[in-house]
Amino acid sequence: MQPQSSGLAKWTPSSNELINVLAMAVGGDPEAKELMTTHCNALTPVVAMHPEKPQLSVMRKEDPAMCQKALGLAIMRMTELINVTNTLTLDQADDLIARISGTYYYLRLDEILYVLEKGINGKYGRTFNTLDASVVMEWIEKYDVNERTQKAIELARSTQEEKTKSLSKEELAEFYKKAGIPNQNPFVDNSHIRTAKKVATADQDYRNFRAQYYQKMKEAQAQQTTEPIHEDNADPA
Incomplete structure (x- = not known):
């Protein structure tokens, strides 16, 4: 060129x-x-x-x-x-x-x-x-x-959130089970059949999930001074 x-x-x-x-x-x-x-x-x-x-x-x-x-x-x-x-x-x-x-x-x-x-x-x-x-x-x-x-944390978070939105019901259940919040799917809109109490409970579950997620991100960020994020399966050798 x-x-x-x-x-x-x-x-x-x-x-x-x-x-x-x-x-x-x-x-x-x-x-x-x-x-x-x-x-x-x-x-x-x-x-x-x-x-x-x-x-x-x-x-x-x-x-x-x-x-x-x-x-x-x-x-x-x-x-x-x-x-x-x-x-x-x-x-x-x-x-x-x-x-x-x-x-x-x-x-x-x-x-x-x-x-x-x-x-x-x-x-x-x-x-x-x-x-x-x-x-x-x-x-x-x-x-x-x-x-x-x-920036790496923000990109990873964005990628993960987009991934969860595209998962099937079964995949989402497995994802939230691993996250410590089994059988929760805050991205699915069931407002047409929920009562006000169920909506409030689901919203609280979602806030709890986000709080746990961001806490993990903060912990990952704190480790960066000694353990930088490795992307693309980089080989340090």
Whole structure:
């Protein structure tokens, strides 16, 4: 794919296309630079963590050299765009690549680009004229804990709620049994045959279910600092 300025806002590249244009941008191509800047500025956590985009662990398993190249190009672009005196050396950059792919293997390349773009824009705080591995890893940790975790929980909750709405009566009974609320189906509208008392009871059961559900979500969120959400059956190896 050749970058086209007229289509910047609608550019949705594959992983290989993204890496190729990133390489062109780092190499000095002005059109590719513009394309990458527009792409990175348009990223949000939800867009960057889209399930169709491969996680770093998947990229590393399929092509370790390409995964290393992608992260290296992202870091090179970042060091070119952030103005500090004490910046990463080549050895430090290689070490940072290993740290990112080892610790945050469940992230996607677009998520790394999103974090680095926010770092370039100073959204994670001042660098105090020094850019090293600890600074970048702190950026990623802030993103993972403060932004990604909440979005992942919201997406999981939305997916689960949509799933329960599409289940059969028998499947719903099994679902609520596992949730600790047997024989309840708050999504089925039986108002035409319920008495006011039954309606009130069903509504209370639903509120109880939601309270339990959100409590589980909060507990899952609290574990994210040590046990991040693993998506797409990512293989940490």
